[in-house]
Amino acid sequence: MDITVFCSAADLDDRYTTPAREFAELIGKGGHTMVWGGSESGLMKVMADGVQANGGxxxxxxxxxxxxxxxTDADEMVIAKDLAERKAGLLARGEAIVIMVGGTGTLDEATEILELKKHGLHEKPVVLLNTAGFYDGLRQQFRRMEAEGFLPRPLAELVFFAEDGAGALAYLESVAARTR
Structure with missing residues (x-):
């Protein structure tokens, strides 16, 4: 499976890097491809190192x-002209989307991916990887949006919240098995 992963290029502490390494190992050992922002820094580097070291x-x-x-040693590297083209490419290349911890760029990517799904412009499974409770507040906000009628589709159809990489990958593999 080609899994698009949105995450931070910032250097983060162990409560974020350790679960990222574990998730990257699962992606690699599962024989999957990670499609990501291509950076050689921060969590993006942690993920790329782990996927590559484990055969992905x-x-x-x-x-x-x-x-x-x-x-420089990715299997393939595309250079987009701007951030909009990059986001479109990341969405197009993945069969599934995982949104990990990140800053405003990652949040921008997450909301755009969910907005496109809300309008039926893609039906790819989307997972918010809630490492260390990072997305608890966002989950609460999404639940309020759903309860107050701001979402035309049930929240469960838009996004799955996983507490760890194993849960994220298990969900994606179960969706893939149902759609084959």
Whole structure:
């Protein structure tokens, strides 16, 4: 499976990097391809190292202004002209989406992916990987949006919240098995 992973390029502490390494190992050992932002820094690097070390493939989609930070030994690297083209490429290349911890860029990517799904412009499974409760507040906000009628589809159809990488991958593999 080609799994698009949105995550931070920031250097983070062990409560985020350890679960990321574990998830990357599962992706690699499962024979999956990780499609990601292509960066050689922060959590993006942790994920890429783990996937590659465990036999998985790497497809990076970086952006022109970050070209010098792109991983040089990815199986494939695409350089997009801007962030919008990068997001579109990341969505197009993955069969499933996992959103890990991150800052405003990751949040922007997550909301756009969910907005497109809300309108039926893609039906790919989307997982928010809630490492260390990072997305508890966002889950609460989404539940309020659903309860107050802001979502035209049930929240469970839009996104699955996983507490760890094993739960995220198990969900994605179960969806893939049902749709074959």
């Amino acid at each position: 493939r790497l497809v990076g989609i970086s952006v022109e202004f970050l070209r010098d930070k792109a991983r």
